Amino acid sequence: MSDTTLLNQQFRLAARPVGLPKPTDWQMTSEAVRDIGDGEIVVKALYLSLDPAMRGWMNEGKSYIKPVGIGDVMRAGGVGVVLASKSPKFVVGDHVSGSIGVQRFWVGAADDKYGAFFKIDPTMAPLATWLNTLGMPGMTGYFGLLEVGQPKAGETVVVSGAAGAVGQTVGQVAKQLGCRVVGIAGGKDKCDFVVKELGFDACIDYKAGDVRAGLKEYCPNGVDVYFDNVGGDILDTVLTRINMRARIVICGAISQYNNTAPVKGPSNYLSLLVNRARMEGIVVFDYADRYHLGVAAIGKWLKEGNFKSREDVVDGLEKFPDALLMLFTGKNFGKLVLKVADA
Amino acid sequence: MSDTTLLNQQFRLAARPVGLPKPTDWQMTSEAVRDIGDGEIVVKALYLSLDPAMRGWMNEGKSYIKPVGIGDVMRAGGVGVVLASKSPKFVVGDHVSGSIGVQRFWVGAADDKYGAFFKIDPTMAPLATWLNTLGMPGMTGYFGLLEVGQPKAGETVVVSGAAGAVGQTVGQVAKQLGCRVVGIAGGKDKCDFVVKELGFDACIDYKAGDVRAGLKEYCPNGVDVYFDNVGGDILDTVLTRINMRARIVICGAISQYNNTAPVKGPSNYLSLLVNRARMEGIVVFDYADRYHLGVAAIGKWLKEGNFKSREDVVDGLEKFPDALLMLFTGKNFGKLVLKVADA
Missing domain, CATH: 3.40.50.720 (NAD(P)-binding Rossmann-like Domain)
Known part of the structure; x- marks a missing residue:
């Protein structure tokens, strides 16, 4: 990934919202994707998951997960594709799911203990479904x-x-x-x-x-x-x-x-x-060590046609602030995902 | 019990209280204790249990137990002594615990399914303790x-x-x-x-x-x-x-x-x-079929001196309305019981 000219874009938390998040609670930043070292990967975001829980992560105070810091990239789960790898865990082209954040590229250690990425099978279900019933x-x-x-x-x-x-x-x-x-x-x-x-x-x-x-x-x-x-x-x-x-x-x-x-x-x-x-x-x-069992069960039902997965896809990273609000006004219809790139 | 001149006295619910029960929510009545038929007993109340739950029983509406009806004798657990028996379950002189009500005498079928009486052993612990840690x-x-x-x-x-x-x-x-x-x-x-x-x-x-x-x-x-x-x-x-x-x-x-x-x-x-x-x-x-296990465990600890049972005894049936209020003002110190008779 040296010599890359990949430009990352990110939504960072600019202020802790009072009530519904306002546009000024966010800051959009751009920076070059850095070189990776041993054990690291670059993941290109394809779909990001927008969830009600994100609102809680924006607050200060003890919860089941630490708050997003002011100035930090907003936390978000997502699916993407591995663009570069110096880790034995992933090869370029692997589709993965993990805590990408609200940004175009995630860069870091592949075996980061918190929010580690795992491979997903894009032939089993559409990518967005991996953020919904399989996510x-x-x-x-x-x-x-x-x-x-x-x-x-x-x-x-x-x-x-x-x-x-x-x-x-x-x-x-x-x-x-x-x-x-x-x-x-x-x-x-x-x-x-x-x-x-x-x-x-x-x-x-x-x-x-x-x-x-x-x-x-x-x-x-x-x-x-x-x-x-x-x-x-x-x-x-x-x-x-x-x-x-x-x-x-x-x-x-x-x-x-x-x-x-x-x-x-x-x-x-x-x-x-x-x-x-x-x-x-x-x-x-708490059930992370058994996700594979849940994925297997729901994946089987999906394949048999006995289970449906409906996503509401908003297209474009820049739509993030408005898209998030859809959750709290009930405007989304199905699992809300933000499409960041095609492939 | 024919030819008896025993006079029962009762506190009946006169009105459904709004907030703390007032004196006018009660009616004190007197009536002769009736003759008993086959299978019936007369229990003389010695101690009655005053409990916060009684307040709920005075309200209308669905709960875990039906409300006390207007005009009915107020429901109360108690311990007493069998004064007369035409039931094979009890003999005169047995000490019993059960749903006596706020009155001097309980008369009815000994094997009444709801709130059936059971024998207690007054040598195991003082009678009032049978309304407290053993009750x-x-x-x-x-x-x-x-x-x-x-x-x-x-x-x-x-x-x-x-x-x-x-x-x-x-x-x-x-x-x-x-x-x-x-x-x-x-x-x-x-x-x-x-x-x-x-x-x-x-x-x-x-x-x-x-x-x-x-x-x-x-x-x-x-x-x-x-x-x-x-x-x-x-x-x-x-x-x-x-x-x-x-x-x-x-x-x-x-x-x-x-x-x-x-x-x-x-x-x-x-x-x-x-x-x-x-x-x-x-x-x-819900644990009625296992009370004997709880009584055995606590009874053993009491006997060993590893467990204490503190009752706050108010003397006199006529004190019932005021005594009940002690629960809601926090005036009682220990399990609140109303002493109705000595033996």
Whole structure:
């Protein structure tokens, strides 16, 4: 990679946002891609994953992962292709997935312990799918549902953010297990999609009306597992409909991420007591040593045509700041990815 | 029991309280104790158990147990002595524990499925102890801690309402298991009691100041198990100090029971996500078929002098309305019991 004239472009965190990230919270920078040393690789970004969790990484304070520093390249998972390698782990042309960051090129040690890259098979599924049902959101849904939600055939599983990246996996895995699956999503199009395309039994349009009435209608036997991606009022409403020994998987709380007021705690949490129910958090990284099992299972279902993966692709690195906001206004339809380059 | 002139006196629920129960929410009635038929017994109340949960039973609406009806005798556990029996299960003079209600005499079928009486051994422990560490609160603490909290030796267990009925059992059982135990209680006397008498490692006086600072000081390795009897701000504060895979046992929320505003949900519940932690409810009735195991374990520790049981005895059935309020103002010191008769 010496003599390269490759120009990297990056989005760096310029300021910690208050509420929704503003354009001035970002700084776009350019720099030449540096030479690599022994053990290092250059990865060219093809698709970047845009996730609600990114909002949390922009805040200061202790969380499950350290915050992005001011002036640092914004963290983002992505898929790309190896352009140069002085590592025995990868050869030029390998397709890889890992923590690329919001930039055109990633340069560093191939065996970096944190966020190490791993090879992906582009013949198994389109590249963007490796950021969706075969990627972090898919693994979050798969392991979160199976390990924390522990659904049994015949039980009723409710998932919010049903058309989103995690939600579409949760619902489809639950259907594979023989559960009754009810989604909660915003708008008729998303609801139609999860029912007609993904095979959910029903979907409640929280923008159209009464979630409580929807739960009564579509979950006549109550809720055994609730996979929560949104928090806020929807979590509180579902808590009124849970069954004895229900499991609530706390995966996210997108309704609360841009709050400037304190997070709204679930007022109905004493329903956990009444119903001897459980509320438990899930962070996908805990299952890293078993991702291959999740990928194999979902990959098989995808191949058989029993599983779908819907991505919402925004084209162009420069669109990053606006694209990210789509997550918080519910504008994306399917897993949101940012296309950075063709190949 | 024919020809009896026994006069029963009862506290009946006259109105559903708003906030703290008022004197006018009760009606005191008198009636002759009726004759018994085949299979029935008369139990003379000696001690009644006064519990925070009683406040919930006075509300309308679905809970883990049906509400007390307007005009019904207030539900209460108690210990008493069998005065008359036409049941093969009991003979006159047996000491029993069961759902006596707030009255002087209980009359009914001995094998009533709900709230059946069972014999207790008054030589094993004083009668009031059978409403405390050997009774429902003891079983709540014992099974709630072991089954839901699942503490391991060396872990840090925090319990609120530490000097109360459930709290004293939780902390002492956790000490038996080799845990570090930190209580939260109101006032220096209660804190001194749980540390000096019950052997807790430390106790935070929430009335004196900063619970957060106390947790930092006394739980230097974080909180692995939190047994919550109080809810509200204390639950929220503990949530900021939990460890990875912590278990929060939701046993009660005494701070919220007399709310006229909605219950305050735990704003910091996303700490469950960050820490992959769990919040789970416990209702003691689920362990009814294993109470004898809890009684045997705690009874053995009591006998060995390794376990203490502190009751706060208020004398006189007529004191019931005022005594109940002591629970919600934190005036009781130890398990609150109402003494109805000597023998």
